[in-house]
Amino acid sequence: xxxxKMANILVTTSxxxxxxNRRFRGKxxxxxxxxxxxxxxxxxxxxxxAISAExxxxxxxxxxxxxxxxxxxxxxxxxxxxxxxxxxxxxGEMARKEDRMRKVLGLPVGLIGRNESRKLTPTxxxxxxxxxxxxxxxxxxxxxx
Numbered sequence: 001x002x003x004x005k006m007a008n009i010l011v012t013t014s015x016x017x018x019x020x021n022r023r024f025r026g027k028x029x030x031x032x033x034x035x036x037x038x039x040x041x042x043x044x045x046x047x048x049x050a051i052s053a054e055x056x057x058x059x060x061x062x063x064x065x066x067x068x069x070x071x072x073x074x075x076x077x078x079x080x081x082x083x084x085x086x087x088x089x090x091x092g093e094m095a096r097k098e099d100r101m102r103k104v105l106g107l108p109v110g111l112i113g114r115n116e117s118r119k120l121t122p123t124x125x126x127x128x129x130x131x132x133x134x135x136x137x138x139x140x141x142x143x144x145x
Contacts, residue, residue: 005038005046007082009075017052032056033074035081049078065108073107 018030025034032055037047051074053067060070077098085094102109 005044007046007079008048009078010048010050011053011056011071012050014052014054017050017055020050030055032059033078035078037082046079046082049075049082051075051078063108069108072105073102076101076105076107 014030017032017034018028020034021031022028024036030052032052034050035047036050038045051071053071056070056074057067060067063070080094080098080101085097087094087098
């Protein structure tokens, strides 16, 4: 399945993600990424993806890559949901697709893959000081917008 439509990607605060998560999923907590498929009948529009800049920066620091890379990973994950994939029900199909696309795009470990490995291995890589500084600067620039 290929997504041949446009999608909006919003990078925002954890608070806004919490509000969206509560309103649309009934879960009163923040999350890293949410996907909202388009209403049927809207031509050339797949839907919206919302990403928490703060959680992306924190994940990036924990995993040792940049916040920009993390936002790309989360955007990829959200877009796969818009394309119809569902990792909770598809017996690994979305995870395999995410892994292939992540490698083509040159991104570090994908969202599904890391969540599976965290279940097995509780240790996390230590981020470099330079990566943490870049992530903090990205968060500050996003908050100013």
